[in-house]
Amino acid sequence: MRLVLVGAPGSGKGTQAQRMQARHGVPQVSTGDLLREAVAAGTELGRAAKTVMDAGHLVDDRTMLGIIRERLARPDAKPGFILDGFPRTIVQADGLEALLAEIGQPIDAVVLFDIDPGVLERRLAGRRTCKRCGRVFHVESNPPRPGETCTDGKPHDLVQRPDDNEETVRLRLAVYRERTQPLIDYYAKKNLLRRIDADGSLEDVDARLERAIS
Ligand code: AP5
Numbered sequence: 001m002r003l004v005l006v007g008a009p010g011s012g013k014g015t016q017a018q019r020m021q022a023r024h025g026v027p028q029v030s031t032g033d034l035l036r037e038a039v040a041a042g043t044e045l046g047r048a049a050k051t052v053m054d055a056g057h058l059v060d061d062r063t064m065l066g067i068i069r070e071r072l073a074r075p076d077a078k079p080g081f082i083l084d085g086f087p088r089t090i091v092q093a094d095g096l097e098a099l100l101a102e103i104g105q106p107i108d109a110v111v112l113f114d115i116d117p118g119v120l121e122r123r124l125a126g127r128r129t130c131k132r133c134g135r136v137f138h139v140e141s142n143p144p145r146p147g148e149t150c151t152d153g154k155p156h157d158l159v160q161r162p163d164d165n166e167e168t169v170r171l172r173l174a175v176y177r178e179r180t181q182p183l184i185d186y187y188a189k190k191n192l193l194r195r196i197d198a199d200g201s202l203e204d205v206d207a208r209l210e211r212a213i214s
Helices: 013-024 031-041 044-055 061-072 090-102 117-125 166-180 182-189 202-213
Strands: 002-007 028-030 081-084 109-114 127-130 136-138 193-197
Touching (some): 031 081, 044 166, 090 182
Parallel strands (some): 002 081, 028 081
């Protein structure tokens, strides 16, 4: 399975990719997570990316294509992958197509997470991520279950992302409309696009996603 998940910030791409990866035996490849790992490691890439991410802008296409090339070359991506947050521009989509043609692994489908912008703001304001295992939660709609522990047996260590504040969220949504929405037509013309309603319970969205790719 080789999937691309496209949708506005907070539409639920990461949450559904995390649920799907175990079921389908292919890794979630989140460029946001890869960048946040570089930030946490304090690498040169991480230091440069932090300023851009905290401001809500996009990291440049050349850097992103380099990151994705390196990630897809790892052995766990051989059976397939779920791309979450990549591509985000037409240049990235063209670059991905060329890369996948080179390694003989074309995309099976691109799923668009359709959602009302009003829902996004509530989701992002309440999002919390476990610092250790990276799982995504929500203070209201998806908190850890009572007594649930992280992989090390301790309670999840939940933090809020620095780019989930009101001002940065507004800018990220504008960047999405301007730079990423053109991908909808791009992939529709290639006959790869499937649309799902991304509002509803986690289980409902999950079922719609499975139907869309079956
Ligand atoms: P990235 O980490 O990719 O952020 P994003 O695309 O803005 O997407 P999000 O992670 O905010 O949302 P999501 O759709 O995954 O929603 P989630 O599942 O968490 O990118 C961050 C930054 O990195 C970018 O701004 C940019 O600077 C840089 N970057 C990354 N990729 C790049 C690229 N390709 N090119 C250039 N720059 C790049 O869900 C949100 C919340 O809602 C959670 O709390 C969740 O629990 C809750 N929720 C999910 N589903 C439901 C549901 N059905 N019902 C109720 N609550 C739900």
